[in-house]
Amino acid sequence: xxxxxxxxxxxxxxxxxxxxxxxLHGIDINIxxxxxxxxxxxxxxxxxxxxxxxxxLLQELRQARISGEVYFDGRDINTMKPKDCAKLRGTAMSMxxxxxxxxxxxxxxxxxxxxxVLRRRNNKLAQAICDEQATRMLxxxxxxxxxxVLNAYPFQLSGGMNQRVMxxxxxxxxxKLLLADEPGTALxxxxxxxxxxxxxxxxxxxxxxxLLISHNLGVVREFADRVxxxxxxxxxxxxxxxxxxxxxxxxxxxxxxxxxxxIVGTGLAKVPEVSDAFLAPRITHSDVT
Amino acid sequence: MSLLSLKHVSKTFxxxxxxxxxxxxxxxxxxxxxxxxxxxxxxxxxxxxxxxILGILQSSKGHxxxxxxxxxxxxxxxxxxxxxxxxQNPMSALNPKRSVGASVRLGLDTYQIGxxxxxxxxxxxxxxxxxxxxxxxxxxxxxxxxxxxxxxGIARALACTPRLxxxxxxxxxxxxxVQARVLRLLNTLREQHNLTYIFITHDLAVVRNVADRVxxxxxxxxxxxxxxxxxxxxxxxxxxxxxxxxxxxxxAAELALRNKLAKIAS
Numbered sequence: 001x002x003x004x005x006x007x008x009x010x011x012x013x014x015x016x017x018x019x020x021x022x023x024l025h026g027i028d029i030n031i032x033x034x035x036x037x038x039x040x041x042x043x044x045x046x047x048x049x050x051x052x053x054x055x056x057l058l059q060e061l062r063q064a065r066i067s068g069e070v071y072f073d074g075r076d077i078n079t080m081k082p083k084d085c086a087k088l089r090g091t092a093m094s095m096x097x098x099x100x101x102x103x104x105x106x107x108x109x110x111x112x113x114x115x116x117v118l119r120r121r122n123n124k125l126a127q128a129i130c131d132e133q134a135t136r137m138l139x140x141x142x143x144x145x146x147x148x149v150l151n152a153y154p155f156q157l158s159g160g161m162n163q164r165v166m167x168x169x170x171x172x173x174x175x176k177l178l179l180a181d182e183p184g185t186a187l188x189x190x191x192x193x194x195x196x197x198x199x200x201x202x203x204x205x206x207x208x209x210x211l212l213i214s215h216n217l218g219v220v221r222e223f224a225d226r227v228x229x230x231x232x233x234x235x236x237x238x239x240x241x242x243x244x245x246x247x248x249x250x251x252x253x254x255x256x257x258x259x260x261x262x263i264v265g266t267g268l269a270k271v272p273e274v275s276d277a278f279l280a281p282r283i284t285h286s287d288v289t
Numbered sequence: 290m291s292l293l294s295l296k297h298v299s300k301t302f303x304x305x306x307x308x309x310x311x312x313x314x315x316x317x318x319x320x321x322x323x324x325x326x327x328x329x330x331x332x333x334x335x336x337x338x339x340x341x342i343l344g345i346l347q348s349s350k351g352h353x354x355x356x357x358x359x360x361x362x363x364x365x366x367x368x369x370x371x372x373x374x375x376x377q378n379p380m381s382a383l384n385p386k387r388s389v390g391a392s393v394r395l396g397l398d399t400y401q402i403g404x405x406x407x408x409x410x411x412x413x414x415x416x417x418x419x420x421x422x423x424x425x426x427x428x429x430x431x432x433x434x435x436x437x438x439x440x441x442g443i444a445r446a447l448a449c450t451p452r453l454x455x456x457x458x459x460x461x462x463x464x465x466x467v468q469a470r471v472l473r474l475l476n477t478l479r480e481q482h483n484l485t486y487i488f489i490t491h492d493l494a495v496v497r498n499v500a501d502r503v504x505x506x507x508x509x510x511x512x513x514x515x516x517x518x519x520x521x522x523x524x525x526x527x528x529x530x531x532x533x534x535x536x537x538x539x540x541a542a543e544l545a546l547r548n549k550l551a552k553i554a555s
Contacts, residue, residue, distance in 0.1 A: 042464040188331050190330055193534075218536065256466065260469075261469070262497070267498055
C-alpha cells in the first residue's frame with residue numbers, strides 16, 4: 001500500500017525570547033490511505049504542532065524553524081508554496097478541533113458555514129446544491145432535522161450536536177486525510193462515545209485516513225488501527241493498536257497505561273516522576289497480520 | 290455519622306423560556322470521612338447541587354444540614370470555612386494577577402486563621418502538603434503547569450482547614466499521568482486530614498477508584514445511590530449501565546465488565 005502521509009525526520013524549533021526551544025526532535029509517522037492512526041501523548045509533547053505542520057499552518061509562522069519532509073499524496077508540504085498548501089486545506093485534508101462550540105463561527109448560521117466549506121472545492125456551486133449536500137451530510141452524522149440545524153447558530157445547538165456538525169463539515173469535501181485533535185474531550189462520556197462511533201463508521205464508508213490526536217488511551221484503543229506514542233517531541237513506541245495495548249514495551253507507554261484508572265477498580269497506580277527511561281530509544285511493534 | 294444531610298432539596302431557575310427544574314427533590318446523606326461521587330452528564334444538576342451545598346446558590350425548597358446544624362441563607366464564617374471548593378479548570382481558577390501564595394493566603398485572611406505573622410508559614414505548609422515547593426509561592430499562576438496549578442487549587446482549599454471538600458471535576462482538564470498523581474494526592478490528604486469529599490465527575494473510571502459511594506443524577510433527579518462496588522457490579526438503572534458502557538476502556542478485564550453490563554441492558 002502506498003502511504004498517503006509520510007513524515008520523515010521532522011524537526012521543529014521555536015525561536016523565543018529565552019532562545020531556541022526544540023519541540024520536535026525528528027519524528028517519523030506514516031499513514032496509509034484509509035488508515036486510522038492515533039498519536040498519543042501528554043500536553044506539550046508535540047501532538048498538536050505536528051497536526052498544524054501537516055496542515056501547513058506552522059510553516060507560515062516566522063518564529064518556527066521546520067526541517068524534514070512531510071509528504072502528503074507524494075508532495076512535500078514543507079517546500080510547497082503557501083498558496084498551494086492553502087488549496088489542500090478543507091479539500092484534500094481537514095481538521096476537527098477539540099472544542100466544537102468555539103471552533104464554529106458564532107455569527108453565521110451552520111448552513112452558511114457549510115456553503116463556505118463546500119465552495120472551497122468548487123466556488124461556483126449553486127446554493128441549492130450546497131444546501132442539498134449539507135442536508136445529506138447532516139443526515140449521515142445522524143442529525144435528522146437538518147433544515148432546523150442549517151438555519152441555527154452554533155450557540156443554539158448542544159455540544160454534541162456541534163461536534164457532529166464539525167465532523168460533517170470536515171468530511172463534506174471527502175478529504176483523503178482527517179486530522180482530529182482531541183475530538184470529544186469537551187463532551188460528556190456518553191456523547192463522546194456516540195460521536196466516536198459515528199466518526200469511525202463515516203471514515204470507514206468514505207475511506208478517509210485519520211490522524212487522531214489524543215491523550216485518552218481508551219479512546220485511542222477503540223478508534224485506531226495503529227498507534228504512535230509521543231513523548232517530549234520524540235516517538236517512543238509505535239505499532240498496531242492491539243499489539244501495543246496488549247504488550248506495551250517502552251517505559252513511558254507502560255507508565256501511561258498504568259496511570260489510566262480502570263472501571264474494574266484496580267486502584268490508583270503510583271506514577272513515576274520524569275525518568276530517564278522515558279527517553280529510551282523508540283520501540284516498533286512488528287505488524288501482526 | 291452524617292456530616293452533610295440534604296432533605297428534599299430542589300432548585301428551580303426562572304428563565305424567559307419558562308421554569309427549569311435543575312435539581313428536583315434530592316435527599317441524601319454524606320457520611321463523615323467518605324468520598325461520595327456525584328455522576329451524571331452535562332445538565333444533570335451536578336454543579337447546581339454543589340453550588341447549593343457551597344452556599345453560592347440558595348435552594349428553592351428543602352433543607353441542608355451540615356454537622357447537625359441547618360445551613361441558612363446567611364452562613365456563619367465557620368460554616369463557610371468548613372466547606373471548600375476545588376474547581377475544574379486550574380487555568381482559570383486562579384487569579385492571574387495574584388501570586389500563587391497570595392491566592393492561598395486569601396482564605397486565611399478571610400477566615401482569620403492563625404496570627405497574621407504566621408500566615409505565610411501556613412501558606413508554605415499548605416503548598417508543601419500538596420507536594421509543591423514552598424518557594425513557588427511568589428510565582429504567578431502562568432509560570433506553573435496545569436498539574437501544579439490544580440495542586441495550588443487544592444492547597445488553597447486545604448489551607449482553610451475544611452471538613453468537607455467539594456471537588457468539581459478536579460482532574461478532567463489534566464493529562465492521564467498528572468491525573469493519576471493528583472488523585473493519589475487527594476486520597477492521601479483525605480486520610481491525613483480526615484476530610485470528607487463530594488467528588489463531581491462524569492468519568493466513571495475515576496469514580497471506581499476513588500469513591501466509597503456513588504450518586505447517579507439524571508435531569509436533576511437522584512436516580513441511584515449505592516456503594517461503588519454495587520454500582521459497578523449490579524447497577525440498577527439502565528442509565529447507569531449506559532454511563533458505564535460508554536467509558537472507553539484499555540484492557541481485557543474492563544472490556545469483559547462492560548460487555549457484561551451491556552448484555553444486562555439489552
